Amino acid sequence: MPFAHRLKLLQSNVFAEMDQAKAGAKRAGQSIVDLSLGSSDLPVAPHVLGAIAAALPDPDSHGYCLFSGTAAFRAAAARWYGDRFGVSVDPETEVLLLIGSQEGTAHLPLAVLNPGDIALVTDPGYPSHAGGVHLASGQIYPLVLRPEHDFLPQFQEIPPAILDQSRLLILSYPHNPTAATASLAFWRSAVAFCQQYDLVLAHDFPYADLCFTGQPAVSALQADRQKTVTVEFFSFSKSYNMGGFRIGYAIGKAEIIQALRQIKASVDFNQYPGIQQGAIAALTGPQDNVNHTIATYRQRRDAAVAAFLRYDWAVARPQATPYLWVRLPEDWSQRSMEFCTRLVANTGVALAPGIGFGNAGEGYVRIALVQDSEVLEQAVERLCQFCQAATSPYSPGQTGG
Ligand SMILES: Cc1ncc(COP(=O)(O)O)c(C=O)c1O
Known part of the structure; x- marks a missing residue:
């Protein structure tokens, strides 16, 4: 067959x-x-499990959950970004609930690429980044990460002919698998690069909390406060040990959020509201x-x-x-x-x-x-x-x- x-x-x-x-x-x-x-x-923290357990018997949590049903979650995510990064976020237009960050990064290319368009993807990188580009029939241009450059991509090495066909740059720092981190100066250069070549900047950010320096990781949105090109993907799997619960969110430029929302509307009905309650408790409760x-x-x-x-x-x-x-x-x-x-x-x-x-x-x-x-x-x-x-x-x- x-x-x-x-x-x-x-x-x-x-x-x-x-x-x-x-x-x-x-x-x-x-x-x-x-x-x-x-x-x-x-x-997983007991107060998070408690919030999910409390939602379970509630019949209102048992049906399909449409976009309006995710308002409390989006508000909590927007508030967390404001508190953590000082970035102001509109929960109505700039946040989207996801069934894990992987789901969002894998679906994004469907919203951004036409068949044959190029996505710039790091090598090495998280496998579903390339996977999503393949799903959208896009082409991959690998940005090779080398130890001598602290595993950061060298944008100036990308040939102009590739840039002409490129629509999307996918990055992720702190980085899996190299464990490299990126500074605010790096993010400023990545945002400027995407603005110059009219690229969507997708930043997969599941390790936002898992830093050992005493300082949290830098958000790409700190370098793009006006949200001109950037969408960032946050996960509950790493910070809150909730990998099996499958929940995350996208946050960033309203047009990108709307485009991804349109793709997802053909695919799913959002994560179970009880798990959303757990995620809200994770963001707003004791840390x-x-x-x-x-x-x-x-x-x-x-x-x-x-x-x-x-x-x-x-x-x-x-x-x-x-x-x-x-x-x-x-x-x-x-x-x-x-x-x-x-x-x-x-x-x-x-x-x-x-x-x-x-x-x-x-x-x-x-x-x-x-x-x-x-x-x-x-x-x-x-x-x-x-x-x-x-x-x-x-x-x-x-x-x-
Ligand atoms: C870079 C990266 N993105 C996404 C994921 C998966 O995140 P989620 O569980 O939110 O789908 C992982 C998990 O290891 C990861 O390393």
Whole structure:
């Protein structure tokens, strides 16, 4: 039976292969330490769960939820942005509820691109950014992120012919997988670039809170207060450990919000109102749980980096995100997939191969800090011992993100 050509472009072989490798290792008796996914192991705050539980018996929460039904949520999101970033937001026209940030970034290209239009997408980057461009039959121009440029894109390297056909720039900082961060100066340059070439600037911002410097991450809207080109995507999955609840929002230029809303009106009826109540409680209630989440990831980061150092492996200490981006020893520099499948088969430790995030991710692995420090330290030890046994002579990689 023939299916659409785009299915080929959406094949995520790497993660399917890792799934199989994990299942195979489990069958062979390995106990799996799964650090391959960024799914939080930390708890949702009780007041958030309480708000959802309180909504559950209410029959008003059981029907379809149209746009007007999301007003309280949009108001809470707009207020949070004002308080956090000093950006004033109209909840009626500049906020849109999403079923997770991934849903929004994957649908946005349908609203922005005509078939064949180019989207500028980072490589490495979060796979659904490219996925959404494929869904819209757009073309991808990869912005290769290099460690010597702090994993920030170099806009001046993009050929003019590409810029002529480009309609969309998709960025995400703090960045998955490299853990790089972006300054306000960078965002000003990105906004100016999009204004110059008439591009929509989409900023995927799920790690807004997960910074270890004491300062929250910079919003792209701080560099585009008039909302001339920007739409930003916020998620409840990371700050509030609510990945399974599937809720987020888009915030930014009214015309972009309206266009995305039109696409979504053909697709869904918004997230369940009870979960919206939980998200409102998350934004407006006590933030101790967020602070605990940040402190936990910081401590895990330090424990994992120290464990690498005990094997003379200097891994960068990221300023943000629950990830370490680790360059593999030279022998594995073109084989991150094979490295990860062999590592899980031999040790039970599952990591994400860098190639899964784009060609420029080859030679790296991403470690998600989603287990306790002791477990992470043991996993790093097993990884280093695996490298020593499998690599001859042993030569640790250089620092990553
Ligand atoms: C860059 C990025 N965007 C989006 C997501 C998913 O967010 P959500 O759960 O809100 O769809 C992730 C999850 O890891 C991510 O790293």
